[in-house]
Amino acid sequence: MNTENSLPQFAICILEEQTQLTLADLCRACAVHEAQIIELVDVGVLEPLGREPARWRFGGASLHRARTALRLQRDLDIDLAGAALALELLDEIETLRARLRAMGVKY
Amino acid sequence: MEFKDYYKIMGVARDATQDEIKRTYRKLARKYHPDVSKEPNAEARFKELGEAYEVLKDAEKRAAYDQLGANYEGGQEFRPPPDWNTGFEFGGGGSSGGDAADYSDFFASLFGRDFRAGGAGRASPHAKGEDHHARVLIDLEDTYRGATRTITLRVPAVDAQGHVITRERALNVTIPRGIREGQHIRLSGQGSAGMGKGQPGDLYLQIEFRAHPLYRADGRDLYLDLPVAPWEAALGATVKVPTLGGIVELKIPEGSASGRKLRLKGRGIPGNPPGDCYVILAIALPPADSEAAKAFYRKMAQELNFNPRTKMGV
Secondary structure (H helix, E strand, O other): OOHHHHOOEOOOEEHHHHOEEOHHHHHHHHOOOHHHHHHHHHOOOOOOEOOOHHHOEEEOHHHHHHHHHHHHHHHHOOOHHHHHHHHHHHHHHHHHHHHHHHOOOOO | OEOOOHHHHHOOOOOOOHHHHHHHHHHHHHHHOOOOOOOOOHHHHHHHHHHHHHHHOOHHHHHHHHHHHOOOOOOOEOOOOOOOOOOOOOOOOOOOOOOHHHOOHHHHHHHOOOOOOOOOOOOOOOOOOOOEEEEEEEOHHHHHHOEEEEEEEEEEEEOOOOOEEEEEEEEEEEEOOOOOOOOEEEEOOOOOOOOOOOOOOOEEEEEEEOOOOOEEEEOOEEEEEEEEOHHHHHHOEEEEEEEOOEEEEEEEOOOOOOOOEEEEOOOOOOOOOOOOEEEEEEEOOOOOOOHHHHHHHHHHHHHHOOOOOHHHOO
16 A cells, blocks of 8 residues: 555656757667658758757657657658658647637547 | 457458559558547557568468468367477568557467567667557646546556466556647656666556546647536626636626636636636526426517527528
């Protein structure tokens, strides 16, 4: 019963709001080489602040965008430009679904 | 252990060509990819397809599987014959759907658990541990007030005998006030242990809201359907509205139609700036369930001279 109290508590942060990631952080989190993250920037999936790769700072939401794009690329055997398109369409579908939910429409 | 009929899983004939198998896989992979699909069983189906394709796309594995599978049907109890795979050599490599570590015991008994599907391997002896990802369901009240939740994660691990088992791990996680659906909480160092001196990975929890009886969330904003009486909508009124932060009073302007959206500024999910709560009016009809009520409706019909269909020209 009282084991709950003895569980460790953790410092937490909301990834999307309180985190900035470097190129190296993203590579590690996605387990890929720099070249692939740079390609994700080239096709517009990720939009870092900063001029050159060494100074890039990515918002926290980049992590899941990058992971999803890389998963789509690997699993569906498509290139990153195709994955970028899929991601944009998925975002749009999600926005529309959220709007439907807000209006109380079941889909 | 159950025999798995990989042909049936992919829906292809036993004599399908390699090209047919590839085409079928690609089509099904697009349909069931967990990032794309909203099918409830997409993830399980996608893994199953990945495993089937891993065997059938490879001429050597397929030949070995065919030889073995001639006498079995899907779901049948299966035990691999000793030395069943002598004479076949399996190379890893190639990409695959799913992760080889997730393949079934059936697959592992035939092709080994160590089989790695291609992809970025980690050669470094001090590599950082893997990140873990999980979803948590919370209530809207949790994001309004902030909350502590005990979360139980099922973590695959390898026991002393080298078998893959699932361990349960409980964590107390503070849900930050104002977190929105789809956002992630990062718990540093709570993923897999690193290799050698490598740091442990991180744990990411994706937030989902449990369906709420009153409110629907869209980003930081909340939506609430508010029933109002016809006279409240027609004449205007000040009514009580439940919000996450408690009851507030809302002024309904006179002449409001059903579906009218009124905004309670800052009464949505907290933040900087906080979201709003949109109240959508729904005019509720008093039931005509007594003689007096019926008489009243008849009186309205006579006196109001109201045709709700004038715009239709009828």
